[in-house]
Amino acid sequence: MEPLGTTTLFLFICVSCLFFFSAWRKRSGRGKLPPGPLAFPIIGNVLQLNLRNMSQSLHKLSVKHGPVFTVYFDSELIVLLSGYTAVKEALIDQGQEFSGRGTLPLFEKIAKGRGIIFSNGERWKQLCRFAITNLRNFGMGKKSIELRIQEEARFLVERLRNTQGRPFHPAVFLSHAIANIICSVVFGDRFDYEDKKFLTLIHLIMENKKLFGFILVQERQNDESEYTTENLARSTADLFLAGTDTISTTLRYGFLILLKYPHIEEKIHEEIDRVIGRGRIPCMADRSQMPFTDAVLHEMQRFINLVPIGVPHAVTKDIHFRQYLIPKGTTVFPFLESVLCDSKKFPNPVQFHSGHFLDENGAFKKSDFFIPFSTGKRICAGDGLARMEHSLVLTTILQNFTLKPFVDPKDIDLTAVPNFVTYVLKLYQLCVLPR
Template sequence: MLVWWLWEQLDAWSALIFIVVLLLVSDYLKNRDGKNFPPSPIWVPFVGDLFSMTSDQPHQYMAKLKEKYGDIYSLRLGGSKTVIVNGYKLAREALLTQGYALTGRPQPAIYERIYKKPGIGLSNGYTWKEHKRFVLTTLRNFGVGKKSLESIIMEEVKFFVEAFEEERGQPFNPHYMINNAVSNIICLIVLGHRFEYSDSHYQEIQHLMNKGAYLEGSWWTWRKNDPAAEFNDDTLCSNTFDLFVAGGETTATTLRWALLFMAQNPHIQEKVQAEIDSVLGQTRLPSMEDKINLPYTEAVVHEVQRKADIVPVNLLKMTTEDMTIGGYLIPKDTAILINLSSVLNDKDEWETPDTFNPGHFLTPDGKFRRREAFMPFSAGKRPCLGEPLARIELFLFFTCLLKKFTFRAPEGTSLTLDAITGFTRAPLPHKICAIPRGQTA
């Protein structure tokens, strides 16, 4: 009654001021930090830090905040708080030590505009577990993890190499050629059919998938809660899209970075080619069994993944119960973002994080070594399901390309490592020369 009486006493301007103040106070009370919650920068009412996170390189903005607030802090993105976890130490604590409490996934609003139901990448609870089991079983039935998959990949590699040869060493943009080749692997596994690189309809699908992957990375898409998901045709369509992104688009983007790094580091490229020649000779194509005898090549592939940093901010996760990270209390149903870029560039884990250095993955006597801070596929209970397939594709495609071609910048030009960031961090459009080995440029 008192509020209503006050309302009747106000003129129009006073009423407007009253409403604004009421909304501001309500917004503050709703979004103020709880006890022992990670610190946050001062945020703008109603939108929080959303405008700051919509930059082309959000991981760089988060790196600046890390310098001020440490390895764990919070941001308000729209109407909710998100905890940002940086560095290998805390990422390991969140993903591995307490991964059981970090299996939830908030769902972006844009996904309802793409599909009616979320796929395996964004589903939760029982639905996620059932679809994960279904997808893994189906992929195994189709050959993923079996020797037969290698022959499928190598068959596509032959078409891929021929397409590069047709460019005759002249400058060309390899973007969609790489996308088409890698996506054909998923098509062969799921559909039993591949598409010609010249197929305009297939090229349009690739273009739309690239656009979708970019839009999914936009921070404006995260503004909704999780709807219930079901096991039906709509969800299966979403699962299929997730597979093409996880096993196709990300691998293709990594290969594009690989060619750029080789063109910019000719001494490394030459060393890879020398190792390949010594193991495979002049005619034999590689197989996964050769990997153990190609430690430098494998180290270069891993360093490409580390330095390319193609999924710098990962997908958001959500706590399914209260948990503690870095001494801070994170309540149930809180969104958490693991800044993978900060892990792959952690100065406490990598000797020269800002340099393309295959030595990060080599022992002093030249053998390949694994690194715990190598997390391009994330880790824990919800890593990338496309990881096993991506590892095989990257090794075979990269080894075959370096066996057949030397990659260089077009004459009179230079290649940039600048990127465009959506869900993935991809190279800017560019042209490159694939010089057949033995041919004079």
């Protein structure tokens, strides 16, 4: 009998040869794939990537291989787009060809291709159209949704007032308020902050568990329709998962920035007092008259860079992109951090600086490089709602309170902990003092 070690070595060599032959065919058989680091059999480039700080690894690879490059996660080919020009050419100029949704094993296991975020093809088109139409009907971009946000902001202010200047963790307060805005849109009403059903929902969102376990699988459906109970429930879950955690984290990180730089908060207070005063709640129409506050809100989202490598896309057919061929179905990541932290557009991008969005006269300055919600056909469907929430909740709180850090501002660390697809902010405490 052949020794086990020899058999294992022989199998390893065979698998290695097959892998490299397959990679060679992909790179030279039908066209030239983008460049990238040499991949190992079975595991691909996993050992060459820092999975705890993926954006750092990808930045180094983009410097070496250029703005369009490849890596292998296990044996799956992944194309990365780095820099504004490459991202724009793909997601906007060739938006239809890059409109597929790439797969991630964890989310595929949970979503199973259902819902808005991780669906593809005709299913995605129908569900996305359905979601946007109904969000607009419920008031997104209109006065009615603004009133819902203003209402929730008032409840949040009262809850903050009840802290009576004592230190507290803002995460729970903010996630409850933002989730309640989604509840008012989806269910037609908000919940009391102590409501048991509401707290259970929040727990499920924060734990990222599967929502809506009550789906009745024997329920009769139209087999040709994408408006199944599973798809609609998954779409609703997507709205809560994406809408609640993203904006509440942005607000929580934003308040930490203001605690670090009290002079910025002071300038926002001055602008609020001059434009809005204390007698009425802020509205979106105020934003055009508050260039400094508007610049700070944009800079918060740019600096926070919450989803640095973006959400995976996929090409819908074999396409020629620049001088390369990208095969149909290939997963493509738009490296958003490379755009939001472009040093030519945003000097010293790792530092928080409201001047990134102000011109020499102090007027607000737009930037095509501001793409925290991605861009193109698969831009986040709730980006308009998120921006309204960010603006109205933050200005309403600062209209009523002064933020007080629990430690000396110079000791506040703005560094977030990176993981595979996002940044995680450490818990902190603060106090709010009535103005």
